[in-house]
Amino acid sequence: xxxxxxxxxxxxxxxxxxxxxxxxxxxxxxxxxxxxxxASVTDMLxxxxxxxxxxxxxxxxxxxxxxxxxLAISIIRKHRLWELFLTEKLKFSWDQVHEMAEELEHxxxxxxxxxxxxxxxxxxxxxxxxxxxxxxGKMADYKFFNLSSLTINEKxxxxxxxxxxxxxxxxxxxxxxxxxxxxxxxxxxxxDKSLTISxxxxxxxxxxxxxxxxxxxxx
Amino acid sequence: xxxxxxxxxxxxxxxxxxxxxxxxxxxxxxxxxxxxxxASVTDMLxxxxxxxxxxxxxxxxxxxxxxxxxLAISIIRKHRLWELFLTEKLKFSWDQVHEMAEELEHxxxxxxxxxxxxxxxxxxxxxxxxxxxxxxGKMADYKFFNLSSLTINEKxxxxxxxxxxxxxxxxxxxxxxxxxxxxxxxxxxxxDKSLTISxxxxxxxxxxxxxxxxxxxxx
DNA sequence: ATATTTTTTTAGGTTACTCTAAATTTATTT
DNA sequence: AAATAAATTTAGAGTAACCTAAAAAAATAT
Numbered sequence: 272x273x274x275x276x277x278x279x280x281x282x283x284x285x286x287x288x289x290x291x292x293x294x295x296x297x298x299x300x301x302x303x304x305x306x307x308x309x310a311s312v313t314d315m316l317x318x319x320x321x322x323x324x325x326x327x328x329x330x331x332x333x334x335x336x337x338x339x340x341x342l343a344i345s346i347i348r349k350h351r352l353w354e355l356f357l358t359e360k361l362k363f364s365w366d367q368v369h370e371m372a373e374e375l376e377h378x379x380x381x382x383x384x385x386x387x388x389x390x391x392x393x394x395x396x397x398x399x400x401x402x403x404x405x406x407x408g409k410m411a412d413y414k415f416f417n418l419s420s421l422t423i424n425e426k427x428x429x430x431x432x433x434x435x436x437x438x439x440x441x442x443x444x445x446x447x448x449x450x451x452x453x454x455x456x457x458x459x460x461x462x463d464k465s466l467t468i469s470x471x472x473x474x475x476x477x478x479x480x481x482x483x484x485x486x487x488x489x490x
Numbered sequence: 491x492x493x494x495x496x497x498x499x500x501x502x503x504x505x506x507x508x509x510x511x512x513x514x515x516x517x518x519x520x521x522x523x524x525x526x527x528x529a530s531v532t533d534m535l536x537x538x539x540x541x542x543x544x545x546x547x548x549x550x551x552x553x554x555x556x557x558x559x560x561l562a563i564s565i566i567r568k569h570r571l572w573e574l575f576l577t578e579k580l581k582f583s584w585d586q587v588h589e590m591a592e593e594l595e596h597x598x599x600x601x602x603x604x605x606x607x608x609x610x611x612x613x614x615x616x617x618x619x620x621x622x623x624x625x626x627g628k629m630a631d632y633k634f635f636n637l638s639s640l641t642i643n644e645k646x647x648x649x650x651x652x653x654x655x656x657x658x659x660x661x662x663x664x665x666x667x668x669x670x671x672x673x674x675x676x677x678x679x680x681x682d683k684s685l686t687i688s689x690x691x692x693x694x695x696x697x698x699x700x701x702x703x704x705x706x707x708x709x
Numbered sequence: 710a711t712a713t714t715t716t717t718t719t720a721g722g723t724t725a726c727t728c729t730a731a732a733t734t735t736a737t738t739t
Numbered sequence: 740a741a742a743t744a745a746a747t748t749t750a751g752a753g754t755a756a757c758c759t760a761a762a763a764a765a766a767t768a769t
Contacts, residue, residue: 276756298717311757313718318755330717330764361605371599378593386580495726517747530727532748537725549734549747 273324275377278346279305280315281324284335285343295332341408348404349384350376351397356387358398358484359434365398365417365484392435400430400487415487418454419464419480426455427488434485442482447474454488492543494596497565498524499534500543503554504562514551560627567623569595570616571606577617577703578610578653584617584636584703611654619649619706634706637673638683638699645674646707653704661701666693673707 273281283304287296298316302309320327324339335343353375357368385406397403400415415430429452432443443449447470457475458467464480492500502523506515517535521528539546543558554562572594576587604625616622619634634649648671651662662668666689676694677686683699
């Protein structure tokens with residue numbers, strides 16, 4: 272239906288709309304975000320408008336139509352599920368996966384993405400803490416932060432975890448880490464990215480990056 | 491380096507070369523196989539020749555150069571690994587996976603495919619019994635057949651299995667099925683594709699399609 | 710309120726890949 | 740070995756997505 276290029280435009284429009292509090296997205300915004308010249312953007316906007324995926328009036332910027340938004344969200348869903356697959360199953364670190372997911376998200380099969388979702392256990396957040404839309408496009412309208420991304424002395428409240436295996440959850444129990452626990456990052460070892468953290472108001476210990484990157488916190 | 495389209499041409503040339511015992515592949519062969527008009531094929535052959543991926547002389551057909559062959563094999567490697575991922579991890583049946591793999595094989599990251607290979611346990615054969623090239627491009631030069639693809643009254647000798655989990659292998663032990671065992675398909679139930687088979691010269695019983703499709707035989 | 714700057718669009722061009730129709734080369738038949 | 744048929748290539752054109760340069764509209768400044 273929509274070409275790979277069209278999908279990328281829709282995705283960019285969506286993400287710019289999210290940032291700038293639902294104001295119309297301008298041609299220049301898109302040009303800058305996508306690194307494509309404004310004149311080319313105009314061409315594509317006409318095309319997307321003809322397909323009724325965006326609302327577009329000359330010189331007035333764009334908004335997604337309902338259909339356009341659904342399509343954009345379905346691409347975001349694919350992107351985030353693939354990112355999670357890459358980190359959780361193929362053991363990539365969460366800073367390596369974006370570009371690969373940019374390619375994988377355009378694989379068209381709907382069935383594939385539903386099976387992937389099931390394979391991953393219907394996850395709610397990607398490795399960056401961004402919510403994964405469900406197959407109806409519904410998702411949490413907030414974002415968490417990866418514990419391993421906090422700066423030193425930053426605090427966070429545990430919101431959810433990525434890895435859901437019993438062995439991992441049991442380990443968290445042992446460390447007294449559960450949803451709602453406040454964690455403060457006190458130090459980070461450059462070599463292996465392991466963290467020294469304080470949990471709650473008392474205990475203080477070190478955890479590996481492997482563990483940290485599976486914990487999502489709110490700030 | 492090579493575009494998606496170029497990759498598809500190389501792949502087609504390779505597979506036609508395999509079939510027709512290394513005779514040069516003709517423009518018409520490619521045109522038929524790829525469903526692209528002969529005139530367009532000629533254009534692309536010039537382009538691939540300029541890139542030194544094929545040996546091409548007007549009216550004489552084409553052969554892959556060394557570089558071209560390596561590239562073709564690397565795409566086949568990706569294709570077959572993705573097929574195996576789709577059947578083994580996402581539980582697709584082996585007749586559903588070809589088209590999806592056609593898309594996935596063009597995802598460019600080399601690292602991704604190496605990790606996928608490791609995740610799948612460095613498999614040697616895809617769900618159709620075709621050998622999977624290793625990361626140097628080496629592979630077995632023969633093909634097996636999936637037990638579930640045999641026709642009734644056909645016999646096969648067990649060559650290898652796809653699923654390598656201990657629980658599966660233990661089950662095969664119980665059934666007295668091992669590499670070298672001769673299996674004859676006596677009946678197939680339409681409803682669930684389960685098979686009635688005779689194993690060796692004596693026992694006769696029924697196995698599910700789930701099991702059959704993980705067994706590769708030579709005829 | 711006019712002049713200037715910025716943004717956006719139009720006009721015309723390029724590249725990759727495809728097509729049809731016509732011309733050329735090779736293969737086959739008599 | 741010439742005539743015919745089949746395969747292949749050339750020529751010319753179309754589409755998608757991009758570009759630069761120039762024109763037009765909107766926003767900003769004086």
